[in-house]
Amino acid sequence: MSTETNFIQSVVLDDANSTLVILDQTLLPNEKVFLRLTSQNQIWEAIYALRVRGAPAIGIAAGYGAYLGTKESKAKTYEELYEDFKKVKEYLASSRPTAVNLFWALDRMESRFKKEVGKTPDEVKSALREEAEAIRAEDEMVCKTIGENALSLLKDGMGILTHCNAGAIATAKYGTALAPIYLGKERGINFKVYADETRPLLQGARLTAWELQEAEVDVTLIADNMASIVMKEGKIQAVLVGCDRVAANGDTANKIGTSGVAILAKHYGVPFYVCAPLSTIDLNCKTGDDIHIELRPGEEITSKWYEKPMAPEGVKTYNPCFDVSDNRLITAIVTEKGIAYPPYTESLPKLFE
Numbered sequence: 129m130s131t132e133t134n135f136i137q138s139v140v141l142d143d144a145n146s147t148l149v150i151l152d153q154t155l156l157p158n159e160k161v162f163l164r165l166t167s168q169n170q171i172w173e174a175i176y177a178l179r180v181r182g183a184p185a186i187g188i189a190a191g192y193g194a195y196l197g198t199k200e201s202k203a204k205t206y207e208e209l210y211e212d213f214k215k216v217k218e219y220l221a222s223s224r225p226t227a228v229n230l231f232w233a234l235d236r237m238e239s240r241f242k243k244e245v246g247k248t249p250d251e252v253k254s255a256l257r258e259e260a261e262a263i264r265a266e267d268e269m270v271c272k273t274i275g276e277n278a279l280s281l282l283k284d285g286m287g288i289l290t291h292c293n294a295g296a297i298a299t300a301k302y303g304t305a306l307a308p309i310y311l312g313k314e315r316g317i318n319f320k321v322y323a324d325e326t327r328p329l330l331q332g333a334r335l336t337a338w339e340l341q342e343a344e345v346d347v348t349l350i351a352d353n354m355a356s357i358v359m360k361e362g363k364i365q366a367v368l369v370g371c372d373r374v375a376a377n378g379d380t381a382n383k384i385g386t387s388g389v390a391i392l393a394k395h396y397g398v399p400f401y402v403c404a405p406l407s408t409i410d411l412n413c414k415t416g417d418d419i420h421i422e423l424r425p426g427e428e429i430t431s432k433w434y435e436k437p438m439a440p441e442g443v444k445t446y447n448p449c450f451d452v453s454d455n456r457l458i459t460a461i462v463t464e465k466g467i468a469y470p471p472y473t474e475s476l477p478k479l480f481e
């Protein structure tokens with residue numbers, strides 16, 4: 129008998145109150161607080177500060193943000209409204225640079241805007257609401273299908289290592305890398321999941337370990353530097369990670385530390401799978417070198433989650449938020465349109481046909 133997982137909705141629109149309701153992921157696992165965001169500035173800040181995070185969830189929030197920002201406009205004509213829309217779009221696009229879903233969602237909102245040419249501002253606003261809702265609803269289906277496809281690569285009882293959080297709260301539902309784990313659980317197929325804590329912002333410890341434990345999945349938390357020993361001890365049969373941008377040659381940007389895990393997996397002969405909705409594949413980016421890697425404040429390393437600073441005052445820091453796993457380290461890229469294998473320059477474009 130299959131029982132559907134009870135997922136938390138981490139990004140929802142409350143249209144009647146022109147509000148975006150998000151689960152504040154920075155407060156997890158200690159507090160489950162839903163924020164009610166009404167201004168563009170609040171939505172921008174929520175994306176920048178990782179209150180809403182994970183590539184698909186960022187895209188969903190940006191879609192709703194573009195709608196709500198435009199809804200406020202007092203423009204009297206289509207053209208005036210378009211000017212206001214473009215300002216909102218540009219502003220939200222400046223919140224984070226790496227996850228292509230942010231730009232993908234905003235471009236999709238703009239395409240919808242352009243399709244409504246000649247309509248009244250009220251009609252255009254309602255089309256934008258429809259588009260933003262469609263982005264969210266489609267993500268639910270996309271994630272579930274990624275889960276089905278990834279599940280076909282796994283066997284009951286396998287040990288799975290994951291890095292960062294590519295779970296339900298990073299998407300509309302199911303997550304990407306965690307989708308096969310949830311789907312498996314619903315069907316009585318169980319895995320032993322190892323979650324890297326994911327320094328410095330601890331998405332693995334605070335979010336992945338939390339959401340899997342809530343779903344009663346067998347999850348073990350390890351510090352990032354323990355990935356090698358668990359692989360060496362034979363505890364891991366597959367690595368599953370999400371991603372923020374996949375280049376046309378398969379090079380993949382994901383949370384800092386992912387490329388190290390990919391190198392280890394190659395060394396120990398463990399398959400390394402990237403789970404990616406098509407909205408995260410950027411064929412305009414030729415290779416990983418073309419992916420803009422976000423740099424964040426050093427205090428995230430020195431003091432952010434500590435009661436007292438854990439580094440000497442004034443020490444120099446370098447805090448790249450993502451790294452790129454070379455395509456040669458990636459066994460397969462699992463999408464909603466099927467599983468792409470190397471050479472990715474051939475298999476990835478086929479997914480879009």
Ligand code: MRU
Nearest residue numbers: 181182183292294298370371383
């Ligand atoms: O900085 P974050 O927490 O937004 O980084 C998120 C990740 O790296 C995820 O693995 C990725 O966005 C995929 S989420 C399905």
